[in-house]
Amino acid sequence: MNPINxxxxxxLAALGVAPVVALLMFFFWPTATLLARAIDTEALxxxxxxxxxxxxxxxxxxxxxxxxxxxxxLGLAPAYVVARFEFTGRRLxxxxxxxxFVMPTVVMGAAFLALLPDSxxxxxxxxxxxxxxxxxxxxxxxxxxxxxxxxADIESAAATLGASPWRVFTTITLPLLxxxxxxxxxxxxxxxxxxxxxxxxxxxxxTRTIEVEVWRRATQLGExxxxxxxxxxxxxxxxxxxxxxSLAQRRHSRALDLEPAAVRRRARTGxxxxxxxxxxxxxxxxxxxxxxxxxxxSFSTPSGWSTAAWTRLGRTEVRPGIRLGLDPIAAxxxxxxxxxxxxxxxxxxxAIASLAIAASRRGGRMLDxxxxxxxxTSAVTIGFGMLITFDQAPFDxxxxxxxxxxxxxxxxxxxVVRTAVGVLRSVDPDLQAAATTLGASPTRAWxxxxxxxxxxxxxxxxxxxAAVSLGEFGATSFLSRSGGETIPIAIEQLVGRTGSLLQAQxxxxxxxxAAITILLVVxxxxxxxxxxxxxxxxxxxxxxxxxxRR
Amino acid sequence: xxxxxxxxxxRTFAILAGLAIIAAACSGSDDTATExxxxxxxxxxxxxxxxxxxxxxxxxxxxxxxxVEPDETITxxxxxxxxxxxxxxxxxxxxFTADTxxxxxxxxxxxxxxxxAKAALTVGNPEGDVMFGIDNTFLSRAINDGIFEEAASPIxxxxxxxxxxxxxxxxxxxxxxxxxxxxxxIGWFDEAGIAPPSGLDDLIDTAYADLLVVQNPATSSPxxxxxxxxxxxxxxxxxxxxWSALAANGVEVLDGWTDAYYGSFxxxxxxxxxxxxxxxxxxxxxxIFADPARTDAPTAVVESTCFRQVExxxxxxxxxxxxxxxxLLDYLVxxxxxxxxALNLFxxxxxxxxxxxxxxxxxxxxxxxxxxxxxxxxxxxxxDWIDEWTSIVLG
Numbered sequence: 001m002n003p004i005n006x007x008x009x010x011x012l013a014a015l016g017v018a019p020v021v022a023l024l025m026f027f028f029w030p031t032a033t034l035l036a037r038a039i040d041t042e043a044l045x046x047x048x049x050x051x052x053x054x055x056x057x058x059x060x061x062x063x064x065x066x067x068x069x070x071x072x073x074l075g076l077a078p079a080y081v082v083a084r085f086e087f088t089g090r091r092l093x094x095x096x097x098x099x100x101f102v103m104p105t106v107v108m109g110a111a112f113l114a115l116l117p118d119s120x121x122x123x124x125x126x127x128x129x130x131x132x133x134x135x136x137x138x139x140x141x142x143x144x145x146x147x148x149x150x151x152a153d154i155e156s157a158a159a160t161l162g163a164s165p166w167r168v169f170t171t172i173t174l175p176l177l178x179x180x181x182x183x184x185x186x187x188x189x190x191x192x193x194x195x196x197x198x199x200x201x202x203x204x205x206x207t208r209t210i211e212v213e214v215w216r217r218a219t220q221l222g223e224x225x226x227x228x229x230x231x232x233x234x235x236x237x238x239x240x241x242x243x244x245x246s247l248a249q250r251r252h253s254r255a256l257d258l259e260p261a262a263v264r265r266r267a268r269t270g271x272x273x274x275x276x277x278x279x280x281x282x283x284x285x286x287x288x289x290x291x292x293x294x295x296x297x298s299f300s301t302p303s304g305w306s307t308a309a310w311t312r313l314g315r316t317e318v319r320p321g322i323r324l325g326l327d328p329i330a331a332x333x334x335x336x337x338x339x340x341x342x343x344x345x346x347x348x349x350x351a352i353a354s355l356a357i358a359a360s361r362r363g364g365r366m367l368d369x370x371x372x373x374x375x376x377t378s379a380v381t382i383g384f385g386m387l388i389t390f391d392q393a394p395f396d397x398x399x400x401x402x403x404x405x406x407x408x409x410x411x412x413x414x415x416v417v418r419t420a421v422g423v424l425r426s427v428d429p430d431l432q433a434a435a436t437t438l439g440a441s442p443t444r445a446w447x448x449x450x451x452x453x454x455x456x457x458x459x460x461x462x463x464x465x466a467a468v469s470l471g472e473f474g475a476t477s478f479l480s481r482s483g484g485e486t487i488p489i490a491i492e493q494l495v496g497r498t499g500s501l502l503q504a505q506x507x508x509x510x511x512x513x514a515a516i517t518i519l520l521v522v523x524x525x526x527x528x529x530x531x532x533x534x535x536x537x538x539x540x541x542x543x544x545x546x547x548x549r550r
Numbered sequence: 551x552x553x554x555x556x557x558x559x560x561r562t563f564a565i566l567a568g569l570a571i572i573a574a575a576c577s578g579s580d581d582t583a584t585e586x587x588x589x590x591x592x593x594x595x596x597x598x599x600x601x602x603x604x605x606x607x608x609x610x611x612x613x614x615x616x617x618v619e620p621d622e623t624i625t626x627x628x629x630x631x632x633x634x635x636x637x638x639x640x641x642x643x644x645x646f647t648a649d650t651x652x653x654x655x656x657x658x659x660x661x662x663x664x665x666x667a668k669a670a671l672t673v674g675n676p677e678g679d680v681m682f683g684i685d686n687t688f689l690s691r692a693i694n695d696g697i698f699e700e701a702a703s704p705i706x707x708x709x710x711x712x713x714x715x716x717x718x719x720x721x722x723x724x725x726x727x728x729x730x731x732x733x734x735x736i737g738w739f740d741e742a743g744i745a746p747p748s749g750l751d752d753l754i755d756t757a758y759a760d761l762l763v764v765q766n767p768a769t770s771s772p773x774x775x776x777x778x779x780x781x782x783x784x785x786x787x788x789x790x791x792x793w794s795a796l797a798a799n800g801v802e803v804l805d806g807w808t809d810a811y812y813g814s815f816x817x818x819x820x821x822x823x824x825x826x827x828x829x830x831x832x833x834x835x836x837x838i839f840a841d842p843a844r845t846d847a848p849t850a851v852v853e854s855t856c857f858r859q860v861e862x863x864x865x866x867x868x869x870x871x872x873x874x875x876x877x878l879l880d881y882l883v884x885x886x887x888x889x890x891x892a893l894n895l896f897x898x899x900x901x902x903x904x905x906x907x908x909x910x911x912x913x914x915x916x917x918x919x920x921x922x923x924x925x926x927x928x929x930x931x932x933x934d935w936i937d938e939w940t941s942i943v944l945g
Contacts, residue, residue, distance in 0.1 A: 052937075106808060113813060122804075205766050205803040206944035216769060219663040221933055222670065222691050301841050302817060302848070308841045319838055322893050325633025325640065388671050398677065399657075480627070480659040480668065480677055484634055493630065495808050498832040498896070499839020503812055 007359045007446050016360070019353035019367060019413075026406055027374045030385030035228050037388065043225030047233075053213075057233065060209040063124055064193035067131035071188050072181065074132060075139025078283040082140055083147035085276050086264040093284055094144075095521035097137035098463060099514040100287045102471035103294070104488040105197025106495060107510040108134070111293040112202060126202040131192045133286055138191070138464070139184050142419050145460045146180035148262035149423065176256065179425065182248055183418045186241070190376045190414075193238060210234040214378040224384075231381040238376040242369050256426040262456070291514050298507035301500045309504030324502075328509055331490040332516070335470055338486060339520075342408035342469035347462045349409065350416025351454055357417065358424035358450075371417055374410040374475075382407070383478025398479070407476040408469035415468065416461030423457045424450060463524040467517055487513045623653035624871045624878060625678030627669070629662050631895060632682065639894040642887045649881070652874045662688055662771065669866065670695040676866035679875040682725060682882065685859045686716055686922070687774060690929035698722055698864035701876040707883040707901050713860055716925050722864035725882050726897035729830030729856035729920055730775035732762070733849050735817040738824035747825065749854040750783050753796060760800035762825040763814040766944075768936045769805045771859075776827045777939055778928065779857035782921040786931075790942055797943050817848050830856055831896035834913040838893070847913040858920035861897065 047053055081087075082094055100108070112130050113121055120126050150173070158168045174181075194211045208216070210230055218227035267273040298309050317323050353371055357364040374382060386407070390397035397403055427450055435445035472488040485493065487509060494506030626643070633639055634656065643654050657678050659665035666688050669681060673696050684692045692698065698721050705723055713724035732753070734746045747758055765773030781789045802823060804810045811828055814821035817836075829835075833847035840848075863882050865875040881887055888899035892907050898916065899906075 110809075110813060200769065200805045201809060203805075204944075205805055206768070206940055212769075219661070219667045220769065221936075222663070222667055222695075223933070224667065224671070302820070303842065306841055321638070322838060323637045325635060325637035325894070327636060384668065384671055387668055387677075391672065391675055478660065478664065480657045482625075482655055482657045489630075495812065496631070497839075498811065498818075498828065498835035500818065500836075501839045501841035503818065504841065 008442055011443055011446075012356060012359055015352055015356040016363060016367065019349045019356065019371065022349055023367075023370050023374075026386075027370075027377070027382065027410055030389040031377060031381055032385075033389040034381055034385035035232060038224045038228035039232070040225055043223070043229050047226045047229040053230070053233075056208050056210055056213050056230075057237070059124075059207055060193060060211075060234075061237065063127055063131075063209070064189055064195075067128050067135070067192040068185055068189045070128065071132045071135045071139055071192075072185055075136050075143070075184075077279045078136065079140045079143040079147060081276050081279045081283075083144040083262070084152075084264060085272075086266050087276055087280065089280070089284075091522050091525050092518070093280055094137075094140060094525065095518040096284065096287045096291070097140055098467050098521045099291065099517040101134055101137040101464075102467040102517050103291075103510060103514060104471065104491050105201055106492050107294055107507060108290060109198060109201030110495075111290040111297070114293045114297075115289055122202060122204050124203065124207065127195070127199055127207075130198045130202050131195065133290070134198070135188045135191060136283070136287070137467075138188055138415075141460050141464060142184045142187065142415070142422075143177065143180045145419055145457050146422050146426075147177060148264060149258040149456075150176055150263075151257050151259055152263055180422045183422050186372065187375070187414060187418050189241060190238060190372060193241075194234070194376055194378065196379070211378050215380050218380045218384065227378075227380065231378045235373065235377055239369070239373070242372050242376070247365075257428050258423065258426050258453070291511075294507055294514065295511045298504050298511050301504060306504070308501060309508040312501070313505055313508055326485065326490055326493065328487075328490065328512070331485045331487045331509070332512070334484045335472075335486040335488075335513075336516075338405050338408065339466045339469040341402065341405035342412055343462050343466040345405060345409035346412035346416050346465035346468075347458055350413045350420065350461055350465070351458055353413065354417050354420035354424055354454070354457075355450070357421050359446075368417065368421070372414045375414050379473075379475045380478050382410070382475035386475065386479065399482070401483075403479060404476045404481070405469065407479065408473070409465070410475070411473050412461075412465030412468040415464040416458065419461040419464070420454055420457040423453055427453050459524055463521045466520055466524065470513065470517055470520075621651065621653070622871060622874055623655055624680065624869075624874045625655045625657050626680050626682060626878065627657045627659050627665065627676075627678035627866070628682040629665050630658050630660055632656070632658060633894060634658065637890075637894050639887075639890045642890045645886050646878060646881045650874075650877055652877065654878065666692055666695075666697070669697040673697055674868040676868050679866055679869040679871050680863060680878050680882070681866055682863045683861045684722065684864070685771075685861045686925050687771070687778070687859070687928050687932075689716055689722070689862060690925040692864075693717075693721065694929070696867055699867040699869070699872070701865045701879050702872040703876040703880065705880050705883060707880070707885075707888075707903075709883060709900055710902055713900050716860065717862065722862035723879055723883055724860050724900040725863045725888075726891050726895065726900050727858060727860040728897040729851075729858055729917060730772045730779070730827060731830045731851035731853070731856040731917075732776075733815075733826050733828040733832050733851050735815065735824040736848055736850055738816045742824075746850070747852055749852065750780060750792070753801075753825070754792065754799050756799065758799065758825070760802075761823055762796070762800075763802040763804060763810045763821070763823040764827045765807055765810050766803050766805050767939055770807055772807050772827050772829065774932075774936070775857040775859060776855075777935065778923050779855055779921045781935065782857070782923055790938065793939060793942050801943070803943060829896065830917070831892075831898075831910070831914055834909040835896050837913055838909055851915055853915050853917050856915075856917040856920045858917075858922045860900075 078093075078097075082090060109130065112126070112133075116126055116129070120129070154176075155168050155172050158172050159165070163171070193209070195209050196211045196215065199207065199209050199212055210233065214227045214230045214234070217223040217230065267276045299305050299307060301308075313328050353367060357368045386403065387398050389395070390403070431449045432442075432445045435449055436442060440448065470487070472486055477489075481489075491506050491509045491513070494502045494509065640656070643656070647653050655678075659668055659677065662683060662685060665681070666684060669676065669692070676697075681697070700721060701723075705720070709724055713727060714720070717723075732747065736746075739746045744757065747753055747755075752758055753762055764776055767774040767777040777789075780792055783789075784792045802810075802814055804814060807828070810826055811832075812818050814823050815826040815828075816822065816824045830851050833849050833851065836849055837844060837847050863879055865872065865879055869875050883901050885901060885904055888901040888904040891897055891899045892910055898910075
């Protein structure tokens with residue numbers, strides 16, 4: 001049964017075109033070009049013949065599975081609290097979570113190491129722990145946006161009938177949440193499966209994910225063929241996992257009377273208050289601790305505390321005659337500009353793609369998986385693919401400024417889609433049926449009923465997309481750049497050089513990046529809240545069947 | 551993802567139509583870009599004639615300068631430690647434009663390995679015209695991959711033969727050099743009352759147990775340089791035993807320089823190890839970028855452990871501006887540009903006519919006989935050495 005099936009095929013096809021074309025153009029074409037050029041039989045036999053390859057694949061797989069399961073399990077509590085309750089600092093908490101998500105792993109890894117007990121330093125457990133903390137934001141945001149619209153009346157009914165809170169959670173809430181959980185699980189899985197920086201900084205020396213190994217083969221050893229083979233291997237494992245997850249997600253998605261706006265209230269009983277307090281404070285501590293450690297390092301020098309990193313951040317002259325060649329304000333400008341474009345692209349394509357995916361069957365599933373693939377393809381492969389594909393007129397784009405935000409959008413779009421599709425699939429089809437009965441054309445009914453449900457997930461997706469771009473995830477770090485650094489690149493440059501002042505300045509910039517991200521998420525979140533005020537009035541005017549659906 | 555799997559032909563058609571529209575739009579925008587470039591390029595009467603304006607006689611021979619297109623801009627590809635803008639090194643590049651009328655765009659291509667991998671993928675259709683910074687551990691691969699072509703005009707600077715030895719035919723030009731050495735924390739050894747190690751052999755002595763942190767040669771360029779230093783010392787068949795002994799003596803291995811220097815080294819990061827693999831220029835950098843300011847270096851290098859890294863520049867194969875590229879290459883080893891290298895990249899200029907800054911004279915050691923391995927030998931064995939090292943040290 002298809003929830004928003006009522007959409008005419010013509011409209012559906014028109015919707016699908018843009019994301020499909022963009023995906024073919026900026027992902028499949030460059031990736032296929034690189035793979036086709038690099039892979040030969042020698043690369044195949046040497047990669048598969050090496051015992052190390054299978055060690056890498058095995059480590060990649062098990063750490064990703066464990067990371068995903070633990071992240072989901074631990075993320076549910078904060079997701080619940082943030083989705084269901086209104087409390088002081090709620091938005092700030094979400095923003096801080098997101099800030100942790102975008103921090104460059106070089107500095108975040110260092111902050112994490114400072115906090116971990118020495119016995120855990122540079123072990124698989126440090127890697128998994130960092131994955132969990134970094135990806136909490138993904139769970140809280142993508143599950144939260146679904147959870148906050150789940151009608152609470154079913155749960156209340158069960159509770160009234162005598163079910164314990166645990167029973168209500170396991171028999172009612174959890175099954176209802178399943179599509180959102182699966183969507184989130186797949187995104188966290190992809191993220192941890194392709195983990196790069198965390199593994200390099202926190203993992204035991206020599207432990208590598210496939211992503212790290214692709215990078216090492218391609219850039220350090222110049223074995224581009226082997227890198228390409230590994231890249232395919234990575235895609236194959238991921239593709240299988242995602243295909244399964246997408247199937248499961250559809251099977252479990254059902255129409256719900258999703259509330260048009262978030263249903264949140266203040267905690268009432270003492271037990272609720274304690275629960276909300278405990279969860280939010282614990283979550284905040286987990287996220288604030290590394291951020292604080294980071295900020296502290298910007299004031300720390302080998303000979304005590306100093307504010308010099310901050311007071312001299314904008315000053316280019318370090319010593320008379322010696323300039324740093326690094327303008328944090330310009331880097332900030334570059335980052336924000338890239339993020340703005342990337343968010344625009346990602347939201348635009350993500351919105352269109354989500355509508356198309358939610359409304360169609362087979363093609364939708366294909367598009368869904370297709371959009372996730374850039375996230376799971378090694379960044380080196382896409383970056384180098386773009387380099388050798390967009391190098392001839394009329395596609396001589398490798399030096400174009402917009403290729404960077406397009407690259408970020410490739411990685412960010414899945415966040416938008418994952419957040420939106422779950423919500424869209426659960427829109428009650430009776431609403432649309434009712435609108436048609438009242439005389440609206442199918443397209444108009446769809447515009448009036450389904451589209452308004454998009455705003456809130458889009459706002460959430462936009463914040464994540466901007467964060468992804470600010471954090472410089474993905475292929476763009478392998479594109480050559482001219483005309484200035486972005487903040488993450490400036491940070492890596494600073495902490496990659498000798499000199500206590502430079503080191504502290506790197507952490508000062510990282511602190512700035514965290515602050516900007518927090519601000520950005522708070523702002524985007526509140527605009528999302530405002531936008532969602534409009535549709536409910538229209539919805540409320542329609543007869544809504546409160547009992548017809550499970 | 552194939553559009554044909556979508557059931558309706560109508561949808562397939564729509565996709566194809568969309569592709570066609572996008573393709574049309576793209577080619578359209580490209581046309582305007584080229585037109586713009588063409589119309590701005592030939593404007594000789596308004597521009598200052600470069601050959602006459604050039605006052606520096608050592609830039610190039612006159613007949614070469616005559617071939618230079620006025621208002622031409624070429625691209626210098628460099629690794630990511632090269633400053634983007636704003637430093638005296640960038641000012642020195644502008645000096646080239648002032649001399650010749652040729653503009654220079656800077657393209658940052660990533661770390662040296664990444665920069666080389668990209669150049670290898672784009673041979674014949676390069677991202678830029680001149681590449682700066684391929685070091686001797688990557689040189690053979692760069693040359694084998696054919697990323698460099700012969701410069702259109704000779705180099706006027708007189709460069710030391712030990713630097714040019716790696717490229718006797720002059721395909722690439724040495725632009726700078728530096729060393730990777732064991733650095734030690736002076737204060738820590740003073741306090742502990744132990745003498746700092748004097749060479750590689752000391753490091754396997756139990757007196758220095760658990761004191762050294764190195765980088766993984768599989769993922770770090772100084773890490774690889776240090777491995778090469780040990781291969782130079784103990785030979786292709788002897789280094790394995792040395793590393794087994796190092797491992798038994800508690801050497802710590804980290805993936806990157808930043809983790810090692812700022813995470814584990816006693817001086818910079820408050821770590822527990824007073825010996826770290828870093829650069830020969832790290833001690834002067836510790837003075838120059840110290841906060842609060844200081845007049846003495848807190849760290850020093852163990853001279854006999856130093857491995858020499860020489861960095862080269864060359865003209866990229868397939869450049870559309872061979873004449874201008876050759877002029878830039880010559881300028882890169884000229885005194886104007888060379889004199890800015892030390893304080894901006896923390897390397898030594900290859901041009902011996904250039905004086906060193908005072909901090910380098912005071913706090914850096916240029917080893918008399920640095921360790922080196924033939925680039926061809928490195929290229930032939932790098933992968934095997936790294937695999938072997940991994941199984942010995944990381945098990």
